[in-house]
Amino acid sequence: DTGVSQNPRHKITKRGQNVTFRCDPISEHNRLYWYRQTLGQGPEFLTYFQNEAQLEKSRLLSDRFSAERPKGSFSTLEIQRTEQGDSAMYLCASSPRGDMGRGYTFGSGTRLTVV
Amino acid sequence: TQLLEQSPQFLSIQEGENLTVYCNSSSVFSSLQWYRQEPGEGPVLLVTVVTGGEVKKLKRLTFQFGDARKDSSLHITAAQPGDTGLYLCAGSSNFGNEKLTFGTGTRLTIIP
Numbered sequence: 675d676t677g678v679s680q681n682p683r684h685k686i687t688k689r690g691q692n693v694t695f696r697c698d699p700i701s702e703h704n705r706l707y708w709y710r711q712t713l714g715q716g717p718e719f720l721t722y723f724q725n726e727a728q729l730e731k732s733r734l735l736s737d738r739f740s741a742e743r744p745k746g747s748f749s750t751l752e753i754q755r756t757e758q759g760d761s762a763m764y765l766c767a768s769s770p771r772g773d774m775g776r777g778y779t780f781g782s783g784t785r786l787t788v789v
Numbered sequence: 790t791q792l793l794e795q796s797p798q799f800l801s802i803q804e805g806e807n808l809t810v811y812c813n814s815s816s817v818f819s820s821l822q823w824y825r826q827e828p829g830e831g832p833v834l835l836v837t838v839v840t841g842g843e844v845k846k847l848k849r850l851t852f853q854f855g856d857a858r859k860d861s862s863l864h865i866t867a868a869q870p871g872d873t874g875l876y877l878c879a880g881s882s883n884f885g886n887e888k889l890t891f892g893t894g895t896r897l898t899i900i901p
Contacts, residue, residue: 678831707888716793716877716891717832730888765831777822778889780831 699768812878
């Protein structure tokens with residue numbers, strides 16, 4: 675298994691544009707998570723899926739943010755009308771259900787810069 | 790909202806010294822994990838602790854979960870430059886390995 679893959683690694687966009695990130699989790703993991711991390715801080719929870727169902731969304735996830743996992747495999751995170759405050763590292767992680775000992779496997783993240 | 794506070798926020802020590810990083814909360818966690826993150830990469834799991842008072846060792850790293858499952862510590866013996874990184878604790882409030890709440894992080898620099 676190649677681990678959790680995120681694309682693109684870096685994205686620079688102008689304020690007001692829409693962006694979409696993709697995450698491919700470990701194939702046998704049915705849980706997928708999105709986190710946002712700003713410089714020098716710990717990751718903040720955004721949302722998570724069990725298979726294709728989105729089970730929880732953070733209040734941080736405003737109406738401009740939407741996430742999908744249409745077939746319970748890869749996931750996309752879209753940000754509409756980007757703002758400078760959206761600049762951050764967006765991390766995706768996956769885990770097998772019920773096996774807390776194995777923790778999350780994170781991807782390398784997508785670094786978003788809004789100019 | 791569950792909060793995990795880590796201390797110190799920054800730590801810079803000489804190679805060969807020992808150090809301890811703390812992770813504290815007012816909330817009880819069913820399990821707690823420690824991750825290390827390199828610049829430009831995602832966090833990598835080091836250990837999971839689930840039982841109050843549990844101690845786990847990973848080579849020169851010793852992890853302890855508080856008796857009340859509200860706090861944890863990470864002790865590194867004879868630190869090496871390869872230990873440099875951002876150390877994050879993360880707690881889960883249930884046993885289903887669902888949402889993790891991450892701490893504020895400790896940025897560790899080991900000086901050769």
